[in-house]
Amino acid sequence: MHAVYPLVLGALLFAIGLYGVLARRSAIAVLMAIELLLNAVTLNLVSFGAILRDQYGMGQVFTLFIITIAAAETGLGLAIVLLLYRQRATADLGEQRELAEPVEPFETDELEYDAEAETESDEIEAGAAR
Amino acid sequence: MNTLAFLASLLPAIGAAVTFAGGRDLRHVKFWSTAPVAAAFVLALLVALDHGTGGTSTRTYSLGTAGGFHVEIGTRVSGLAALTAVLVTGVALCVQAYSTSYLGGEPRYASYAALISLFTAAMLTVVYAADLVVLLVGWEIMGICSYFLIGHYWEKPEARGASIKAFLMTKTGDVPFLFGIISLGVQAKSFQVNAVLAAAESDTLHHPAWIASLLLCGVLGKSAQFPLHSWLPDAMAGPTPISALIHAATMVAAGIYLVALLYPVFVLAPDVLVAMAVIAAITMCGAALCALAQTDVKMILAYSTVSQLAYMLGGMAVGARSQAMYLLLVHGAFKALLFLAAGVVIHRVGSNELSAMGGLRFRMPITYGSMTIGLLALAGIPPFSGFFGKEGVLGAAYGASGEFAVPGKIVLIFGLLTAGITAAYSLRLWLSMFHGPFPDAPHEHEARVEAPQTELVPLMLLAIPAAALGLVVLFGSSFSQAIGGWYGEAGSMLGSSAVSLWPSGITTLLSLLFVAGFGGLTFLVWRRDEQADPAVALLGPAHAVLLNGFYFDAMIDRGIVRPARAAARLVAFLDANVLDAYVRGSGVGARGLGTMLRRLQTGSVQFYLTCLFLGVVIMAAVYAYVGTVS
Numbered sequence: 001m002h003a004v005y006p007l008v009l010g011a012l013l014f015a016i017g018l019y020g021v022l023a024r025r026s027a028i029a030v031l032m033a034i035e036l037l038l039n040a041v042t043l044n045l046v047s048f049g050a051i052l053r054d055q056y057g058m059g060q061v062f063t064l065f066i067i068t069i070a071a072a073e074t075g076l077g078l079a080i081v082l083l084l085y086r087q088r089a090t091a092d093l094g095e096q097r098e099l100a101e102p103v104e105p106f107e108t109d110e111l112e113y114d115a116e117a118e119t120e121s122d123e124i125e126a127g128a129a130r
Numbered sequence: 131m132n133t134l135a136f137l138a139s140l141l142p143a144i145g146a147a148v149t150f151a152g153g154r155d156l157r158h159v160k161f162w163s164t165a166p167v168a169a170a171f172v173l174a175l176l177v178a179l180d181h182g183t184g185g186t187s188t189r190t191y192s193l194g195t196a197g198g199f200h201v202e203i204g205t206r207v208s209g210l211a212a213l214t215a216v217l218v219t220g221v222a223l224c225v226q227a228y229s230t231s232y233l234g235g236e237p238r239y240a241s242y243a244a245l246i247s248l249f250t251a252a253m254l255t256v257v258y259a260a261d262l263v264v265l266l267v268g269w270e271i272m273g274i275c276s277y278f279l280i281g282h283y284w285e286k287p288e289a290r291g292a293s294i295k296a297f298l299m300t301k302t303g304d305v306p307f308l309f310g311i312i313s314l315g316v317q318a319k320s321f322q323v324n325a326v327l328a329a330a331e332s333d334t335l336h337h338p339a340w341i342a343s344l345l346l347c348g349v350l351g352k353s354a355q356f357p358l359h360s361w362l363p364d365a366m367a368g369p370t371p372i373s374a375l376i377h378a379a380t381m382v383a384a385g386i387y388l389v390a391l392l393y394p395v396f397v398l399a400p401d402v403l404v405a406m407a408v409i410a411a412i413t414m415c416g417a418a419l420c421a422l423a424q425t426d427v428k429m430i431l432a433y434s435t436v437s438q439l440a441y442m443l444g445g446m447a448v449g450a451r452s453q454a455m456y457l458l459l460v461h462g463a464f465k466a467l468l469f470l471a472a473g474v475v476i477h478r479v480g481s482n483e484l485s486a487m488g489g490l491r492f493r494m495p496i497t498y499g500s501m502t503i504g505l506l507a508l509a510g511i512p513p514f515s516g517f518f519g520k521e522g523v524l525g526a527a528y529g530a531s532g533e534f535a536v537p538g539k540i541v542l543i544f545g546l547l548t549a550g551i552t553a554a555y556s557l558r559l560w561l562s563m564f565h566g567p568f569p570d571a572p573h574e575h576e577a578r579v580e581a582p583q584t585e586l587v588p589l590m591l592l593a594i595p596a597a598a599l600g601l602v603v604l605f606g607s608s609f610s611q612a613i614g615g616w617y618g619e620a621g622s623m624l625g626s627s628a629v630s631l632w633p634s635g636i637t638t639l640l641s642l643l644f645v646a647g648f649g650g651l652t653f654l655v656w657r658r659d660e661q662a663d664p665a666v667a668l669l670g671p672a673h674a675v676l677l678n679g680f681y682f683d684a685m686i687d688r689g690i691v692r693p694a695r696a697a698a699r700l701v702a703f704l705d706a707n708v709l710d711a712y713v714r715g716s717g718v719g720a721r722g723l724g725t726m727l728r729r730l731q732t733g734s735v736q737f738y739l740t741c742l743f744l745g746v747v748i749m750a751a752v753y754a755y756v757g758t759v760s
């Protein structure tokens with residue numbers, strides 16, 4: 001088999017996964033897209049292992065690791081999504097904006113010399129001298 | 131002997147430290163302020179007796195090196211130093227004893243007494259210094275002590291102003307003085323007084339005129355001479371005993387003492403001597419005229435001090451070092467006496483103004499007697515001490531020759547004139563205070579209002595030297611020999627240069643004529659109307675000008691204070707609107723950038739991930755591009 005087929009497939013899978021992670025609103029869909037990303041990577045690992053005739057099977061070993069971690073990650077992710085849904089009755093990622101920085105209106109008049117504050121402190125000093 | 135001298139300058143400092151440590155506890159202040167000064171007086175007397183006549187004795191301990199120079203702490207006892215130290219400690223002792231009752235009840239007496247002790251210690255440091263750097267330290271401590279003591283009544287705005295003025299004016303002179311000391315030390319390759327004098331005598335200094343004029347600036351500030359004189363009359367805002375101390379023994383005497391100490395340096399610069407004579411002439415005449423117009427007793431005495439110091443400086447300018455130092459010593463005695471006596475009167479009358487006094491001779495007989503002696507000495511009536519001091523300077527000015535000829539003429543003319551004016555204002559002060567009718571106002575009772583013993587004993591003690599120090603002239607040239615002749619203790623010229631203090635004929639006649647003329651005129655004017663102030667009739671339209679001291683303060687205000695204020699306002703404006711704009715701008719700019727970054731923090735996880743991905747892509751692209759290029 002030509003090496004280009006698994007690699008192209010991997011790239012396609014990665015692209016689909018990336019689109020899913022970045023663009024989909026549903027948290028479940030994002031989790032699934034992450035699985036696609038991981039699988040694209042495992043596909044690449046296995047194919048490169050075959051192409052480069054890896055004697056130690058490092059590509060396959062890492063693939064096994066990734067499958068394990070992906071299983072754990074999915075379990076954790078689903079739990080988070082479940083909690084999210086329970087608390088907010090929605091799993092829409094677009095509405096989770098609590099961590100945004102509030103943007104205050106910016107005043108440029110701070111650049112000017114505040115004469116009033118200065119005279120006040122002068123008066124206090126004069127009072128102390130008296 | 132050197133150990134004794136060292137102890138003498140250390141003891142008042144210890145007294146000051148103990149008094150300071152006691153805080154506001156007034157129980158032991160009187161002992162700790164008086165006893166160390168008394169011990170120092172005894173030690174100074176012992177040193178003077180031990181020293182005898184002529185020669186110097188130096189013992190120093192190395193303090194460390196400063197750059198290429200060695201600073202050594204130690205004492206240098208010469209005839210000049212020994213006699214000046216006796217004057218300093220004597221007057222300081224009288225002032226401390228007098229203050230125990232004069233200011234003893236005040237809550238701030240402790241700090242006052244401690245500062246007087248410190249002042250005395252600083253002056254003794256100057257007098258006994260073997261090293262110019264050590265001398266400078268004492269010189270500056272005196273400056274700060276005078277600042278604190280003049281501002282003793284800091285509740286009063288004029289006292290605060292006077293203390294700052296005194297500090298600024300003396301510092302104005304001290305800055306060039308510091309440069310003078312440094313250049314003197316650098317050129318003599320040592321700061322030791324002995325080495326400096328030896329260098330001056332062998333004429334190895336490169337620019338003696340520059341050094342002498344720089345040193346002269348410091349002397350003008352300390353001794354209150356013409357351009358820097360106006361702090362001394364203002365310093366009257368302090369307590370009266372302080373005036374006595376500053377005017378007689380410590381602060382102002384230090385300037386003249388320094389000229390006497392480094393006299394060989396000044397002799398190398400004839401132009402500076404002429405400048406010195408001109409300044410002395412302006413000061414002595416102007417200050418005497420101002421003294422004639424003043425209505426405040428202490429102001430009269432202050433201007434008279436300025437005038438008398440100018441006499442001493444004039445004496446230095448004409449080569450009459452011994453005569454000027456003699457005048458310094460007798461002036462210290464009689465001026466301390468005058469101030470302390472005036473303080474007694476002011477305390478009892480409750481006012482500084484001459485118009486509130488009059489006819490006090492029956493009510494304060496002892497004060498009257500001692501003040502009379504002091505004023506006779508000030509006016510230069512023979513046989514009182516001041517007469518011989520003044521005659522010595524005038525005689526030397528008359529007989530000056532060579533490089534001293536030009537200063538001699540200046541000093542002689544103005545000195546004679548000043549002698550007359552001095553007699554006039556002394557007589558006016560005496561008549562207005564003790565003679566004539568009582569002013570109606572505050573005192574109804576005719577009884578005696580004499581001061582307590584602690585104030586009268588110093589008066590009587592000071593009256594003795596004020597009256598009898600003239601006896602020194604009977605010993606011919608021995609005083610001159612003791613303080614190192616006309617040239618100073620520079621080694622080879624010693625002994626042969628001693629001069630007699632005996633008054634010479636023609637100038638004595640002239641000055642007595644001036645004294646009699648001006649004094650008689652004042653007396654006649656006073657006799658016409660005993661109520662009126664004779665100065666108004668004598669001075670006519672000039673009275674207002676002289677009462678305000680030639681409007682010198684107004685000129686300083688126009689010429690220096692206002693431009694300085696305007697410059698300060700300019701600096702404040704630049705600071706607030708230009709410099710601070712950059713500082714504030716950096717803060718505002720950081721906040722602006724922060725606001726821009728905040729807009730990126732939308733809270734959307736997917737937006738962040740997109741940015742992350744784009745970042746990775748860009749990095750990969752850059753890496754790939756760099757890889758292909760190289």
